[in-house]
Amino acid sequence: MSLELVCPAGSLPALKAAVDNGADCVYLGFRNVTNARAFAGLNFDMEAAKKGIAYARGRGCKVLLALNTFPQTTLWNTWQKAVDDAAELGVDALILADLGLMRYASRTYPNLRLHLSVQGSATNYEAINFYHEHFGIQRAVLPRVLSLAQVEMVIKNTPVEIELFGFGGLCVMVEGRCVLSSYATGESPNTAGVCSPAKAVSWKQTPKGLESRLNGVLLDRYGADENAGYPTLCKGRFTVQDETYYALEEPTSLNTLEMLPDMLRMGIAAIKIEGRQRSPAYVEQVTRVWRAAIDSAKRDAANYAVSPAWMAQLGKLSEGQQHTLGAYYRPWK
Amino acid sequence: MKISLGPILYYWPREAVRDFYAQAASWPVDIVYLGEVVCSRRHEMNLDDWLEVAGQLAAAGKEVVLSTQALVESESDLKAMRRIANNARFAIEANDMGAVRLSAGRPFVAGPHLNMYNGATLEILAEQGAKRWVMPVEQSRTLLQQLLAQKPANMETEVFVYGRLPLAFSSRCFTARRYNLPKDDCRFKCMEHPGGITLNTREGQPFLALNGTQTQSASIHNLIAELADMQQLGVDIVRISPQPEHTGEVVATFRKMLDGAIGAAEAQSALKPYLFDAPCDGYWHGVSGIEQSKEAA
Structure with missing residues (x-):
């Protein structure tokens, strides 16, 4: 049974922390406007990306590259170059949100695996299948708005792998549809x-x-x-x-540890940890807890139980020390 | 330039909706968008009701387009979207990529809730049948001008020029949250707020408006002073978003401005009595959307 743990890498030390603590994949972005965590002091230039990829590969971990903002006309070349650079680096997949960029990537690098970013706002299988048919998208990251039952409906009606957010900052709005x-x-x-x-x-x-x-x-x-x-x-x-x-949402983090057996049963391909803007120490601790939890659920889903130690650890790392199941749990809505 | 009436973004009683469109039939608008874009729980009007209104507006000489929901989550949302896409008579406004897939091959309008920021994206949508695109609200005049240089031929451009701005969608209902009600038992509180509920900062500045699962600007986006510029840029259609009262007067003022019967200053002061909150035009000028430029005020 495969369920990948996808961890954030906002820097080389964070990448190493994720790899060393059991991430199956890390995701990162270039140090410019092409990724949705374009914060000062974060992210990778080509040199750091090469080092990070070598480090991850050497330890059996995949590297995904997020180019998940929307190119504006006169800056198109910045995004196009980012696709070219990613292809040259040989990343395992590109995470894209923009239609135009998907076409460029799928035509120029037909062998490069493409994931649909959460910023692509695909919340139903008709939308996901659109991206699959036109650009060969192989995995979609779902916005944090669907209930678990709705996620299951998506999985049953698409050949595209589904990745869900498991832990971290919670967008209360549909990603890609909030200005x-x-x-x-x-x-x-x-x-x-x-x-x-x-x-x-x-x-x-x-x-x-x-x-x-x-x-x-x-x-x-x-x-x-x-x-x-x-x-x-x-x-x-x-x-x-x-x-x-708190008229829209409390300062709170998403935490779906207790839903792991359901996610495994439904055939979720990957669980994503949010937080490229967070410290290497955060990445290390969250990755370690989620690695242990996923291994435990895979070993024996029927007897899986969330360890209080895991929850205590994650609680300390949560925004406002609070966490929620978010939209996966219908009453949240 | 043509004037369009966007879909009603609020939840109004069935009779209010019917009255609104009975009046709109005689307003100087060229295009009318119909349907529920925000929330699948709003069912005062069903598809047959909408089609009946659509027929009446078409008979009055309006181009009618059926808008689809922006956030499509459940199987019943998909069913509703398929029924709209499969109607034999009217084009749809696709507000989700799933709607684009369902309408493929037939002419459709790429709605304001699709992310369209570059020429390559417009080209792909045009290949799918998009005859028109509605600019996402956060784009500026400068970005629009650059994009128009790359726009596929025969694709019309529509700009949202009046109304509270649709800024975000969620699966959570913020109106139900205001009343401490679960979304599944919301008691249709939206109906008590025909223009949304204003959300203020803790120092009393009107900031946003809660409209069920949609969050809007509290301020009224108003680009009437920019119409001449838009015409020169090559904008084909300007969209007015229905508000609870005086939409007819707003439409008439825009029409007069487009016909050259009044100037920008006169148009601004004519609109003033109908603005139910402060005006804003920041997005158009490339700054934060909430801002209001001094020249236009």
Whole structure:
């Protein structure tokens, strides 16, 4: 039974941490606007990518390269070159979101394996099969919006492998269909590869509490006894009618450890860990827990139980120390 | 340039929808998009109802297009989409790549919820039958101009020029969440909010609007001052998004501006009484969408 553990590599040390702790695949991006985690100080140039690929390959780990933003007309060559570079590097697969780029990659490098990025917003098998028929997409990463039953329906109706998010930051919106960030800051994941970019964030201690703002828009205000998290737009507290609350989503992480046996039974091809912006220490600990959990579920799914030690470990690494099953569990909706 | 009426993004009672389109039949709009784009639980109007309205609008000389849902998750969502795609009479607006697949070979409109950011993407959609594309709302004038130079021939360009901006979709219902109700038992609270529920920051700045599973801008995107420029760029159609009240007056003002009967300043002040929140036009000018340029204000 194959179920791959796909881990984030925002840097060479993070890549090594993932490989050393049992990742089956790592995913990474180039150091520019072509990937959806285009944060300062992160990601790979060609030299680092070569080293990372050699390190992973030498230890039986695959390397996937994310080119999952949408090329704009005059910058097309930047994305096209990224495809060329990835082909030259010999990555195991490219993770793409843009139709035009998929056509270029599939025509220029017919032997290069293509995955549909979560940014491609494919939430049903008709959409996934469209990408399969036209560009030979072999795997699709599903947006974090489907219930497990809906995921199963997708799997039954497509020849494309399905990869699910298992752990990490939780997008409450359909990936690729959210421009909240550019509404407030001018930059979104689709075009600039960033959400709620750090350069637009400001903090200020005020008599009413510590305030976080995104390009001047007040996202939250924290009391002395509250932990202030990174001000991601959809995880702020707002006032609707007369109530102030997390109107869109709490600061929380996705954690689906308890669903592993179901995911195995359904034939999920891979589980993705979010967090290319996180530290090597985070990658190391999350990878180790998920490796142990997947091995345990594969050995004996019927008697699989989530170890309290795993949950404690992941809890410490979760946003706001909270976690959720997200949309996989229908009442979340 | 033509004027289109986008699909009603809110959940209005059946009679309100019918009244709205009975009036729209006499408005100076050329194209009308019909159907439910946001939430599959909204069922005041079924497909037969929509087709009946479509027939009436077509008889009044309007081009009618049936819009499909943006977020298609379940088998019943797919069934609904297939039924729309299989209707024999009207073209569809595809808002999901699954809808593109189902309409392949027949002319369709590539809707604003498809990610279209470059010429290669437009070319692929044109090969599939797209006769028109609706620019994703976050694109700027500059990006549009660059893209129009690469656009396939015979493909029309439509731009969203008026209304609260559709910014995001989720499987979670934020309106139900507001009332502490589960989505599956939402009691159709959307119907109490015909223009969405305004979400304010903790210092009272109107920021977003909750519209079921859709999140919109609180501000009203208004590009009436840019119409002459759009015409020169080669935009074929401008889209007005229905709002709970005064949509007819908004349409009439855009028409007058397009006909040269009034200037930009006059058009802006004519629209003012109908704006139910602050205006914005930042996306068009290449800055954050929430901003409002001084020249146009």
